[in-house]
């Protein structure tokens with residue numbers, strides 16, 4: 001039985017003040033949420049404030065990125081040691097915006113996962129194809145490459161995968177439930193080749209224009225175990241609705 005996992009990805013949004021305001025509204029709205037893992041990934045500058053405000057709640061913290069060294073001359077970077085110390089439990093690795101704008105490769109993704117795991121962070125590893133790749137019939141090829149190279153020599157425990165088709169991110173164009181299920185099922189097959197025993201336990205999240213209106217249908221897909229939510233996670237009320245999605249029987 002895979003516990004649903006709903007994570008916010010705030011990207012480069014919210015000051016410390018805005019973060020505190022969000023949590024004051026959000027915490028009471030999800031206080032009673034049961035059997036769901038709730039995770040929020042604010043920008044680095046808001047992590048400390050978020051960590052103190054969520055103490056004793058059912059919410060966990062994620063960072064949006066991490067460097068693959070524990071310390072050193074890497075101006076502008078943040079190490080896994082720093083994230084653990086501040087109270088992060090998770091880190092998002094390999095988001096398509098990092099791959100696209102900051103030239104992260106599968107090898108870098110793999111190194112980041114290794115270091116994050118070494119310092120006790122659980123990882124949310126993002127994979128997903130571009131529109132061009134989908135239209136060229138290369139979706140499965142891309143997903144296979146990202147999963148196999150990204151997860152090389154990585155143990156299966158504490159691993160969460162997020163399938164985020166790039167064409168659905170921030171566009172309002174969600175994948176259909178058929179497209180999501182097909183991709184998730186394919187990813188699960190890849191995972192079962194890597195982790196014959198554990199693959200059934202690994203949560204695979206869907207990301208890309210998730211809203212309170214489409215979450216129920218997405219969560220009803222057998223291989224969709226949660227969501228990674230950008231735009232719709234910025235408002236407490238809308239993200240709480242997603243966390244409190246209606247379960248199909």
Ligand code: PGA
Pocket residue numbers: 009164168169170171172207208209210228229230231232
């Ligand atoms: P979106 O972003 O929900 O705004 O489409 C999702 C993501 O990039 O993680």
